[in-house]
Amino acid sequence: MDGHLLLEVVTPERKVFSAEVSELSFPTATRGYYGILPGHTPIMTPVGDGLITYVQQGQKHVLTVFGGFAEVGPDRVTILARESELPESLDATALEVTRQEALKRVKEAKDPHDLAQAQADLTAAELRLQALQGR
Numbered sequence: 001m002d003g004h005l006l007l008e009v010v011t012p013e014r015k016v017f018s019a020e021v022s023e024l025s026f027p028t029a030t031r032g033y034y035g036i037l038p039g040h041t042p043i044m045t046p047v048g049d050g051l052i053t054y055v056q057q058g059q060k061h062v063l064t065v066f067g068g069f070a071e072v073g074p075d076r077v078t079i080l081a082r083e084s085e086l087p088e089s090l091d092a093t094a095l096e097v098t099r100q101e102a103l104k105r106v107k108e109a110k111d112p113h114d115l116a117q118a119q120a121d122l123t124a125a126e127l128r129l130q131a132l133q134g135r
Helices: 092-108 112-134
Strands: 005-010 015-021 023-027 033-036 043-056 059-072 076-083
Touching: 005 023, 005 043, 015 043, 023 059, 023 076, 033 043, 033 059, 043 076, 043 112, 059 112, 092 112
Parallel strands: 005 076
Antiparallel strands: 005 015, 023 033, 023 043, 043 059, 059 076
């Protein structure tokens, strides 16, 4: 796999993605986004919520990721995610409804727990909509 990395994204339910890519970036839980090229120093890091961006055959692609861990090696990146989706599995209309409902819940939240949950749901819906725009 000279000049390429094997990227695998796996959730507890299924393998979401597995293919050779020439580069990628993913959100970490505490240090922003990591950019990875072939030959990267091995690391293991917690994954945050956001978009995994990768280049395959010269074209940029995205998929969502919500928490987990990443194991990076010189020729392979494995992301064990709590949740992850490919953009083609997402429904823009349903996501916009979810985003609007979460926004309403943010505005009407009565306590910190409800507010935090509503904000998390809003962020998740917005990330998924970004994935649809970036595909």
